[in-house]
Amino acid sequence: MARGFNSGNKQEEDLPKPKLNKELLLRASKIMTYLRPYRVKFGMGMLFLALSSLSMLTFPALLGAMIDAAQGKQTYTWLTPEVYYIGGVAFVILSFTSIVSFFRIRIFVEIGERALAKIRKDTYHKLISLPIEFFANRRVGELNSRLSADLSQIQDTLTTTLAEILRQLISLCFGVFLLVWVSPKLALMNLCILPVIVVAAIVFGKFIRELSRQAQDKMAESNSIVQETLLGISNVKAFVNEYFEFNRYSNQMDSVVKLAVKGATFRGPLPPLSYSVFSELL
Numbered sequence: 577m578a579r580g581f582n583s584g585n586k587q588e589e590d591l592p593k594p595k596l597n598k599e600l601l602l603r604a605s606k607i608m609t610y611l612r613p614y615r616v617k618f619g620m621g622m623l624f625l626a627l628s629s630l631s632m633l634t635f636p637a638l639l640g641a642m643i644d645a646a647q648g649k650q651t652y653t654w655l656t657p658e659v660y661y662i663g664g665v666a667f668v669i670l671s672f673t674s675i676v677s678f679f680r681i682r683i684f685v686e687i688g689e690r691a692l693a694k695i696r697k698d699t700y701h702k703l704i705s706l707p708i709e710f711f712a713n714r715r716v717g718e719l720n721s722r723l724s725a726d727l728s729q730i731q732d733t734l735t736t737t738l739a740e741i742l743r744q745l746i747s748l749c750f751g752v753f754l755l756v757w758v759s760p761k762l763a764l765m766n767l768c769i770l771p772v773i774v775v776a777a778i779v780f781g782k783f784i785r786e787l788s789r790q791a792q793d794k795m796a797e798s799n800s801i802v803q804e805t806l807l808g809i810s811n812v813k814a815f816v817n818e819y820f821e822f823n824r825y826s827n828q829m830d831s832v833v834k835l836a837v838k839g840a841t842f843r844g845p846l847p848p849l850s851y852s853v854f855s856e857l858l
Contacts, residue, residue: 607730610691621683624676625739629746631673633754638666680739688735696727716807721799726792780842787839791832798828 611618641655642662650657655665700723711719755763805812805821812821 607695610694611687611734614687614690617683617687621680621687621739622742624680624683625743626746628673628676628680629743630750631669631676633747633750634669635666638662638669642666684739685735688731688738691734692727692731695730696723699723699727715800716803718796718800720803721796726796729792783842784839787835787842791835791839794828794832794835798825798832801825801828 637652641652641657642659644650645657645659645662648657655662703719703723752763752767755766801821801824805825812818
């Protein structure tokens with residue numbers, strides 16, 4: 577709730593930017609306590625996550641073996657050098673991956689949705705328990721946006737981002753292990769590129785986080801405009817202010833779009849660079 581207004585005039589009151597420290601990390605870790613009641617299901621989801629990640633790592637090897645088999649070569653002594661046989665093995669593994677991926681997605685989405693529902697309940701209870709002075713300096717539309725849109729960011733983290741981070745971590749660790757086992761020199765050469773990825777992620781991540789925060793603020797302001805307009809629609813009609821209110825809302829939405837595009841500009845270079853390095857590792 578970083579915005580406030582008084583006597584109908586909007587005043588910018590940005591909260592101080594938090595610094596990354598132990599206290600902030602402890603506060604952020606409290607979100608993970610909402611996953612504690614589902615730790616058994618979370619463990620099952622992690623098992624399916626590991627199985628799907630490891631099974632996916634076999635496809636590059638099978639693809640290479642299939643190409644070699646088509647040329648009359650044998651890549652692995654333990655694998656029959658026949659295209660149809662290797663294709664059948666790949667189909668079985670693909671079917672297995674699809675099944676475990678289904679359970680992985682199902683479990684993580686259920687855990688994320690239930691945890692988010694509890695977070696929404698606690699946030700709403702805390703919100704309505706605040707003193708009346710808190711609401712006197714804040715707009716209803718913005719508070720509603722914070723309760724809905726901002727918490728949706730947590731929803732993405734719990735249902736998608738967390739599982740994806742763990743999946744990529746498992747794939748990276750196992751891929752590095754396989755690469756070291758096959759060719760230590762090649763592994764060392766590829767791992768030398770990782771510090772570049774890390775530095776780039778830190779630099780770009782700083783700008784992306786700031787742009788994301790600004791976009792959320794602009795979205796909250798646009799929701800406040802809608803709330804104020806609809807609550808005072810009789811006054812808007814009486815003073816023929818439809819065009820003025822439309823311009824207010826349109827300008828806010830244009831700002832949201834600009835920030836989103838600017839954020840995509842910073843995010844854009846990272847995936848191709850990351851994929852190229854991971855493809856070398858895997």
